[in-house]
Amino acid sequence: MCGIIAYIGYRPALPILLDGLKKLEYRGYDSAGFSVMGEKELVTVKRKGRISELEKAVDSSATASKIGIAHTRWATHGEPNEINAHPHLSCDGSIVIVHNGIIENYSVLKELLISEGHRFTSETDSEVIVHLIEKFYRGNLESAVVAALENVEGTYGLAVLHRSENKIVVARKGSPMVIGLGQNETIIASDAVAIVAHTKKVVYLNDNEIAVINGTECIVRKLDGSMITPEIQEIRWTAGQIEKRGFKHFMLKEIFEQPEAILNTLRGRIKDNRVKLSLSVDFDRVKRILLTACGTSWHSALIGKIYFEKYAGIPAEVDYASEFRYRQGIIDENVLVVVISQSGETADTLAALRKAKTAGAQVIGIVNAVGSTIAREVNSGIYLHAGPEIGVASTKAFVCQTMALLLLSLWFRQEKRLPVSDAFIERLFQIPAQIGKILEDAPQITRIASEYSQKQNALYLGRGISFPVALEGALKLKEISYIHAEGYPAAEMKHGPIALIDENMPVVFLATNGQVFDKVMSNMQEVKARRGIILTVTDRENKLLNDLSNHIFYVPETDEDLSPLLNVIPLQLLAYEIADQKGLNVDKPRNLAKSVTVE
Numbered sequence: 070m071c072g073i074i075a076y077i078g079y080r081p082a083l084p085i086l087l088d089g090l091k092k093l094e095y096r097g098y099d100s101a102g103f104s105v106m107g108e109k110e111l112v113t114v115k116r117k118g119r120i121s122e123l124e125k126a127v128d129s130s131a132t133a134s135k136i137g138i139a140h141t142r143w144a145t146h147g148e149p150n151e152i153n154a155h156p157h158l159s160c161d162g163s164i165v166i167v168h169n170g171i172i173e174n175y176s177v178l179k180e181l182l183i184s185e186g187h188r189f190t191s192e193t194d195s196e197v198i199v200h201l202i203e204k205f206y207r208g209n210l211e212s213a214v215v216a217a218l219e220n221v222e223g224t225y226g227l228a229v230l231h232r233s234e235n236k237i238v239v240a241r242k243g244s245p246m247v248i249g250l251g252q253n254e255t256i257i258a259s260d261a262v263a264i265v266a267h268t269k270k271v272v273y274l275n276d277n278e279i280a281v282i283n284g285t286e287c288i289v290r291k292l293d294g295s296m297i298t299p300e301i302q303e304i305r306w307t308a309g310q311i312e313k314r315g316f317k318h319f320m321l322k323e324i325f326e327q328p329e330a331i332l333n334t335l336r337g338r339i340k341d342n343r344v345k346l347s348l349s350v351d352f353d354r355v356k357r358i359l360l361t362a363c364g365t366s367w368h369s370a371l372i373g374k375i376y377f378e379k380y381a382g383i384p385a386e387v388d389y390a391s392e393f394r395y396r397q398g399i400i401d402e403n404v405l406v407v408v409i410s411q412s413g414e415t416a417d418t419l420a421a422l423r424k425a426k427t428a429g430a431q432v433i434g435i436v437n438a439v440g441s442t443i444a445r446e447v448n449s450g451i452y453l454h455a456g457p458e459i460g461v462a463s464t465k466a467f468v469c470q471t472m473a474l475l476l477l478s479l480w481f482r483q484e485k486r487l488p489v490s491d492a493f494i495e496r497l498f499q500i501p502a503q504i505g506k507i508l509e510d511a512p513q514i515t516r517i518a519s520e521y522s523q524k525q526n527a528l529y530l531g532r533g534i535s536f537p538v539a540l541e542g543a544l545k546l547k548e549i550s551y552i553h554a555e556g557y558p559a560a561e562m563k564h565g566p567i568a569l570i571d572e573n574m575p576v577v578f579l580a581t582n583g584q585v586f587d588k589v590m591s592n593m594q595e596v597k598a599r600r601g602i603i604l605t606v607t608d609r610e611n612k613l614l615n616d617l618s619n620h621i622f623y624v625p626e627t628d629e630d631l632s633p634l635l636n637v638i639p640l641q642l643l644a645y646e647i648a649d650q651k652g653l654n655v656d657k658p659r660n661l662a663k664s665v666t667v668e
C-alpha cells in the first residue's frame with residue numbers, strides 16, 4: 070500500500086527519494102510523486118503509473134535540493150490519477166504533505182475548510198490535512214501539525230515540509246513511520262526497506278508521536294507535548310537481501326530461499342530435542358486458543374489449529390481478523406490469542422490484536438517484520454527471521470509461520486509434560502533439505518505449467534492438514550495469474566464443486582500418505598470419471614494414483630503433520646510459472662498491496 074520516503078541532509082535529495090520509492094514499489098501503488106525545495110519555492114512533481122514516469126518528468130529545478138518528501142499512492146479515496154497523487158499542497162503552495170492511512174472525518178473537515186476559503190484540488194481524504202496545517206500555521210510547522218492532527222479522526226503516517234523551514238515534521242497514528250539516523254542526514258520512510266541502504270540505525274515512531282528532524286537532530290514528542298527519548302534500534306538484515314540476486318522475480322528468489330528461511334525460524338529454538346521459546350504466557354490460564362490473521366497468514370493459522378489440538382490438547386479456533394474485530398466473540402482472560410502477520414502492519418490483524426488485549430486475553434504474535442506495529446504491541450511473540458519478503462504473493466512467510474506454529478504447539482506440549490519424540494524432531498530438521506530437493510525438480514513444474522497456463526479455472530483439493538495447503542495453492546494461483554481458483558476439502562467436492570468438472574477443469578490433488586489417502590483417491594476417481602485434468606502432489610508411489618493422474622509431482626516423504634511445509638512448494642512454483650508464462654507482473658500483481666494497512 071502507500072509508501073512514504075523523505076530525506077534531509079547534505080546530499081541531493083531526489084536520487085535518494087526516487088531510489089526509496091523504487092524500494093517501496095513492492096507494496097503496490099498506482100501513482101507517485103515528490104516535493105523538494107527549489108530555489109525559492111517547493112517543486113512538486115506527480116505522475117500516474119510507474120515511478121519511471123515520474124523520473125522522466127524531473128527537471129533541473131529539482132535536482133540540487135537537500136530536503137524532500139515523496140510518496141507512492143494506492144488509491145482509496147479518488148481514482149488513481151496525477152491530481153490525486155501525493156504530495157498535496159496548501160492553497161499558497163508553502164506547505165506540502167505526504168500521507169498514508171485514512172482520514173475518517175475528511176468530508177466534514179473538507180466542508181468546513183471550503184467554507185473558510187480553502188481550495189481543494191483532489192478527491193482525496195489526505196488533502197484535508199495540508200489545509201488544516203495551513204489554517205493553523207503561525208510560523209511554527211510543528212505546532213501547526215499538532216493542531217491539525219487534533220482535528221482529524223483516522224490513521225496517519227505523515228511527513229510535512231514548509232518552504233521556509235529547513236526541517237521535516239513526521240507523525241504517526243496507526244500507519245508506520247521509521248526514522249533512519251545517518252551521519253548528518255536522516256532518511257524517513259514508512260518501511261525500513263527504503264532506509265537500510267543508507268543506515269541501519271532506526272527509530273520506530275509510536276502512535277501519537279511526532280518528530281521534528283533537521284538533518285542532524287531528531288526530536289520526538291508525544292502529540293500532547295511530553296518529550297520522549299527515542300529508542301534507537303539496529304536493523305538486522307542487509308540491503309542485499311532486498312535485491313533479486315539473479316532471480317527473474319523476487320517471488321522466485323523467495324521460493325528458493327525457503328530452506329534457509331525455515332532454518333532461521335528454527336535456529337536456537339530447539340536444544341537437546343526440547344523447544345525453547347521465550348514467551349510470557351501464563352500457561353495455567355490458557356483454556357482456549359484463537360488464531361487470527363488474514364490471507365496466507367490465515368491459511369497457516371488453519372494448520373496451527375490442527376497442531377494445537379493435536380500436540381497441546383487445547384481447543385483452538387481460527388478467525389479472519391477482519392471478522393473477529395467486529396464480531397461479539399467470546400474472549401476473556403482464559404483465551405490465548407495468536408496473531409499471525411508477515412508484515413506486522415495489516416490493519417485488520419492489528420485491530421484484532423487490540424480487541425483481544427482490551428478483552429483481557431493473553432496475546433502472542435507470530436510476525437516476520439521486526440519492529441512492526443504488531444510486533445511491538447503483542448505481549449511476546451515469535452519472529453520468523455525469514456528476511457524481507459518483497460514479492461506481493463507470500464511464500465517463505467507461509468512455511469515459516471507454519472513452522473513457528475508447530476514450535477509453539479510443541480512448547481505447550483512440553484509444558485504439559487507430554488513427550489515429543491526424538492524421531493519427530495529429527496524429521497523436522499530434515500525439512501529444509503527436503504524443500505531443497507523439491508526445488509531441484511522445479512523444471513518439471515515449468516513443463517506442467519505450460520499445459521495449464523491458458524485455463525480459466527482450477528480446483529485445489531486436499532483433506533485434513535492438506536486442506537489449508539489447497540487453499541493456499543489456489544490463492545497463489547489466483548492472485549498472480551488471475552486464473553480463478555478455489556481450494557476445497559476433497560470430500561466436500563461432491564456437495565457442489567463437482568458440477569464444475571469437465572475436460573477443461575484442472576484439479577490439483579494433495580494426496581499425502583496418511584489416514585485419508587485412499588479416500589482422496591476415491592475423489593480422484595470421481596474427477597477422472599468426469600474427464601477433469603488431474604495434477605497430483607504426493608509422497609507415495611502407487612500404480613492407481615499414477616493411472617488417475619495426468620501429471621504427478623513427487624515430494625519427499627515426511628511425517629503427515631509436516632507435509633504442508635513440503636506440499637506447498639510445488640504449488641507456489643506452479644502459480645509462479647503459470648503467471649510468468651502468461652507474461653504477468655508476478656511481483657506486483659494488479660490491485661494487490663503487500664501490506665494492507667487500511668480496512
Ligand code: F6R
Pocket residue numbers: 363364365366367409410411412413414415418461462463464544545548663664665
Ligand atoms: C497472499 C498474501 C496476502 C497476505 C495478507 C496478510 O499471498 O500475501 O494474503 O497474506 O494480506 O498479510 P500479513 O501476513 O502481512 O498480515
